[in-house]
Amino acid sequence: MRIPVVVKVGAFAVLVMAAYSGFANSIPQIESKPPQELSLEGGNVTPAQLVKAGEEIFKTKGTCEICHRIGQKGTRAPDLAGIGARAAKTKPGMSAKAYILESLLQPGAYIVEGYPNIMPAVDKPPIALNRSEVWAIAAFLESLGGTVDVTLNDIPASVGAGGAAAAAEIKIPGDPKAGEAVFQGKGTCIACHKAGKIGASPVGPDLSQIARIQTPDYIMKKILDPKGAGAVANYPPGVMPQDFGTRLTSKEYVDLVAFLLTLK
């Protein structure tokens, strides 16, 4: 039987593409997941927890490992082994903590000899670490041969959560006044959270400065899907109710978000 040309050509083409697909499926499969936001504010975090959180950010959201190694000389960026001790001696008159923070937030201020000026500021997009995350990563770097003494207050208040762009792109049309009422009333948020002068419960994190330390996206997601947004350090997971999405009306939800965004 004579096989039609279209069948022969079609089978050949499918075979070629299947081979390419097969090879692509046989090599390491790495998915690039979007980073999770870390919030440490309002919680009692120990130095050890802080360092652990910082190490995780170093390897994931911070993307530091693309260029930096610990205990291995890199071609793009310096070896960070012992940076906690070395940092105190790098710039005369500058403490290890100050040097590390300057390196993270203004990387171009001091360039280690032999390396190009390629490091991006970690609090700016695309890395866009928030204040908690910068705090944690600074603690981790200090722990590499030095003493962890960085506190949240050492991180400038201007260090944004996702940058101005992220904050500016969402304009919530809600009424903050009505949102405050939801916070205290139907939403029952006040049962667990403090928000400025309102509330005093220590069950959940203090939200008095939540708009300064978190993105609108995060706040909106946290209300609707508390589990999916991740737990705040030192607070037990699963306490926040999962049913705000059905319990609140759209208007109440938007008003509540508008209120929370006033907490700076």
Next chain:
Amino acid sequence: MPRRSCDFGNKLVFREGFPIVTYVQRAVWLLVACGVALIVLAALPVDAQTAAQATKDPAYRAFPVFGSRLAVWAVAQLHLNFAAFILGVPIFAVIIEAMGWRTGEARYDWLSHELVKLTFAAFSTTALLGALLLFLFVAYYPKFWAYMTSIFFPTYWVYALLFFAETFTVYLWYYGWNWLSGPRKWIHVGLGVLSNLFGTAILVVANSWVTFMMSPAGIDDSGALKGGVWDAMYNFTWMPINIHRLIANIVFGGTICAAYAAFRFLGARTAEERARYDWMGYIGNFIALAAFIVLPFAGYYLGREIYAFNQTMGITMMGGFMSWLWIIQAILIGVLFLGSNYYLWLGMERIPGSERYRKYVPPMLIILTVGFMIWATPRSMVVTLDEARAMGGTHHPLLGFFGVMSAKNTVVNLMILTTFLSFVLYRRANKIARKPWAKTGMVIQWAAFGAAAGVVVFYGVYGYFVESIVRIGFSVYQVLAVLAAIVLVMAIDIPMFKGARTTGQIRWGTIAPHSQYVLILLAVTFTWLMGLMGFARSGIRQHWHVYGVMRDTSVDAATPALGYAANVITLVTLAFFMLVLFIFWLGGLGERGAEAHGHAAPVIAGGRDAER
């Protein structure tokens, strides 16, 4: 009872008594059914994401069953495939038409018309897919699209006007083939040039949107335009992508036309027809190869600009989660190099006098194979813990040496030089130069090849001893050396073989049939490669719609692994070829029984000889 036939091509003969109208009706009904299914699917109540449900203005909606990302991905890739075809083919079609006009050779005019016919058939599909893509963005990514509109709104008008202008020009070009012949041929060629200018302008405008998403410019911290729209258009990757896509479109158009010719060759029933499509396949492959040789240089330029825009993005692209993608790319490009050269070597078999160049084939094959292997060598090996300990890390002591950019840049430049040498030998296969300075000319040509190879190897080796920032600059010297050699060799070759003595006519149509599968392999591989590179370009933004400006907060924010991406690319490529087959078949229906627009297929030398 007369047998009915249709032209995809003239030789597809249908069963007696089975009217072709039935096929057309079936096809139309199939199209209608697909359209209705699509509308119903899109109109189904969508499961909006949880976060989106709470607001009246959702950032995202979920496309049923497949999800929004996959829907946009598939339609965008299909749209780009068709767009690349209809923008790439007219570029060389008009050049071929001009050649026919100036030389008076009818075969060039026929070929140009044949090429434009293929483009013409795919034109409306491209527009339909573009409209579908727009609907998907507006419906499923409304917030993203609103942001893009806030930046690029003025360009939408320009795009629409250019689209109208291109459509009318192409229609006039195609339908005016006879009307604007003879003394008015210059007007017709002018129309071809004009349609290409409009087409390229469309490409440039659309590229500004895509490149802004990669390397945004002209905006303030809040993401709003600072100045005019031009500042956003003129971003870091705009010009490199313009150049890269323009060249890639020509390669793509060439490979698809060659594959079309191969398909017709394999189904041909007469030697004359085989000769015609053998010649068309050769021209298609020649065009693809000529543009393909310079494509890596455009790629370097794009890569350099990505690094210049954002080091993190560049490093993520080459050394981060995408590093294995370049191994796949190397394999695909290796296949393209080997395939193109193999086709040329097979083609030389039908050229009397080419025997004297056979001795060059084994060394060229060795260079290409070794180059292919080195280029496809990964830097880090996937190993078990024990193996890693035994090797002293994930870098193999020997293979790791070949896995770095110094080695890869060196071999790719040598592969380009080798492919160029193949072409030069093919070009002169049946010619003997009669110019008195021919010997000197050839010595200079070989010296140019040798010098270029020397420069490439020197900087390749030197690259191991310098910092990466210095090494990146070496690739420019390597590229310039290869380009200079190509220009110099051709500058000597063209006058040297003018009026050359011929050793015999090319026996078109006598090429080995398996050579035609090489042409199909090249078309499939390049289409697949385009899909892969599209994934790379889009994927390096990771969880950003607009890099560093607008986050992707949808459920599809994660960038998938290569296996998943490859499966999608394969399915979309398959869909593309099925659509192409269908469209070409539909386009051929209008020609059955008669030569369209009075364009009689020319007799190509060799075809009739083969029958004797």
